[in-house]
Amino acid sequence: MPYSPLGRGFLAGAIDEHTTFDSADNRNTLPRFTVEARRANQALVDHLRAIGQRAGMTPAQLALAWLLAQAAWIVPIPGTTKVHRLQENLRAAAVELTSADLADIGRAASQTVIMGDRYPVDLEEKTNR
């Protein structure tokens, strides 16, 4: 059950360094969502977008399809407030990535250095990792 399977929305491709979050949005407190991190991590979205164009898929669909391809018992739980995003996400369950697609995604992601921890120190500590 991967939660935040779209990286808290980042992999949907609409969040960039210029995005502002509401004061109640906890992404304001996450190191991975600082302006610098968003600017740096955009490279991963760009990679996914390029791969997705070939496969006719959005970055979010690639991310979800990649997860679904990892094992038969993987069930990602993306959230959204928008019906069109819900539809977009669900279409990912109807496609099968080729091994070449999977390899390209893996290569693109491994070549991207992700900036910013997922949680601030106090929250990370609560996960006992």
Place this chain on the structure above:
Amino acid sequence: MGRMDALDKRTLGTGGLQVSALGLGCMGLSYHRSATLDRNEAIALIREAVDLGVTFFDTAQVYGPFTNEQLVGDALAPVRDQVVIATKFGEVDANGHPVRSSRPELIKHTTDASLARLRVETIDLLYQHRVDPDVPPEEVAGTGQGPDRGRQGQVLRPFRSWRADDPPCARRPARHCGPERVLAVVAAPGGRGTPGLRRAGHRVRALQPARPRLSRRRHR
């Protein structure tokens, strides 16, 4: 996209809990996000997901606190028998105050209230939101099972999921949790790049000792 009644099913754990291949994480409909929806819109979105074939919905006591469970409960009440609802304990007490506790009394007490908020007699999947270092995993896992599992009507499916970031469980699933009841919840893998995704995948595999061989083939 038209109606999608053919969203694939997948099985969580070995207890036969069947869910749609993609669930809907409901937190952001009312909590911790910028563009939350008003209540009616949120209910409409959840019901749209049902119409599109989603049968798995995730919430937690701490989202709100409590209001997200109420939202999910109200939205899904008409289709209760067609869906699987997951919620989590361990981050708030019965008054909604922040705690980090998985004491059995707190689990039972707050879960009773979750049943009411979710408008269900059974919580299909109940899981620990954050690890409580003071309560051993086996004690947490045992809560809600056995003859004294709570008031009449509180029936917790004998099925637990565990955060993949719970080290005792991850290392010793057979002894502490029972492999048949272990379900991994992996953290925000999508945003972590492949190294994170790989780690998450390995953790999941570590938690699934009795799983069939992994296959990249999609099962239809």
